[in-house]
Amino acid sequence: MKITVVNGTEKHGVTYRMKEIFLEQFRDEAEITEYYLPRDCPAFCAGCMVCFSKGQHLCKDAEFVQKIEKSLLEADLLVFTSPAYVFHATGAMKAMLDHFGYRWMPHRPAGEMFGKRAVIITQCLGAGGKSTAKDIKDSLSWWGVSSIRVVSFRLLSDVDWNKIDEKRKASFQKKLSSVAKKMRAIDYSRPAHTGLVVKAKFYAARMLQTSLGKRNPEYTDYKYWKEKGWIDRARPWK
Numbered sequence: 256m257k258i259t260v261v262n263g264t265e266k267h268g269v270t271y272r273m274k275e276i277f278l279e280q281f282r283d284e285a286e287i288t289e290y291y292l293p294r295d296c297p298a299f300c301a302g303c304m305v306c307f308s309k310g311q312h313l314c315k316d317a318e319f320v321q322k323i324e325k326s327l328l329e330a331d332l333l334v335f336t337s338p339a340y341v342f343h344a345t346g347a348m349k350a351m352l353d354h355f356g357y358r359w360m361p362h363r364p365a366g367e368m369f370g371k372r373a374v375i376i377t378q379c380l381g382a383g384g385k386s387t388a389k390d391i392k393d394s395l396s397w398w399g400v401s402s403i404r405v406v407s408f409r410l411l412s413d414v415d416w417n418k419i420d421e422k423r424k425a426s427f428q429k430k431l432s433s434v435a436k437k438m439r440a441i442d443y444s445r446p447a448h449t450g451l452v453v454k455a456k457f458y459a460a461r462m463l464q465t466s467l468g469k470r471n472p473e474y475t476d477y478k479y480w481k482e483k484g485w486i487d488r489a490r491p492w493k
């Protein structure tokens with residue numbers, strides 16, 4: 256199986272350790288590709304809108320964005336990690352997610368995303384783990400992913416992994432290993448079930464595209480939906 260990991264920080268801190276514990280369960284059988292932000296997607300979206308209007312390959316940062324996208328589309332399991340920074344995902348993670356605005360359902364979602372599974376690992380000192388995960392979950396859901404598992408940790412006081420007491424480390428290990436074992440047991444030859452929330456987003460976007468297409472059949476997003484057959488009877492899920 257293939258796993259693509261997007262890390263919201265380059266720091267080899269606590270979030271990194273959590274992710275390593277999770278991946279331990281897959282090391283013997285999975286092909287794992289990791290991205291570290293901001294290193295692997297260093298530029299901000301400039302708001303030029305060219306990805307929406309003309310195509311993602313014309314983005315000034317296409318070299319970085321398309322490399323990550325290819326890897327996400329090829330993966331069976333997507334893993335996103337981020338510590339909480341002021342109650343949210345790191346700026347580097349947000350900057351990368353902005354680059355994928357064109358993959359949101361009202362634009363040109365990738366059909367492959369609808370069958371994928373994802374795990375989000377977040378951690379914070381006191382509060383903000385859930386809202387951090389939500390930042391990432393929002394994008395994944397609007398990309399078409401239904402099967403999203405969130406694992407959040409609250410460290411309370413320790414920021415240095417080496418200073419965290421062994422009992423607490425063992426409890427993190429237990430939780431992460433248990434989620435990893437469940438994720439490993441999945442038959443990845445079968446796509447994940449597409450849930451009602453994602454389907455509702457799809458049908459709302461389909462209505463939008465149908466009406467935009469009536470006004471301008473040459474509209475980039477409409478042409479994409481039409482080519483995929485989604486304006487007609489085809490659906491991106493099985």
Ligand SMILES: Cc1cc2nc3c(=O)[nH]c(=O)nc-3n(C[C@H](O)[C@H](O)[C@H](O)COP(=O)(O)O)c2cc1C
Nearest residue numbers: 268269270338339340341342379380381382383414
């Ligand atoms: C800029 C910044 C903002 C932070 N904001 C929060 C926060 O809102 N809530 C919280 O509990 N911890 C916050 N923290 C603490 C980090 O989440 C915590 O130190 C975490 O363990 C860092 O993970 P790392 O070791 O992987 O870098 C913040 C840290 C930084 C650097």
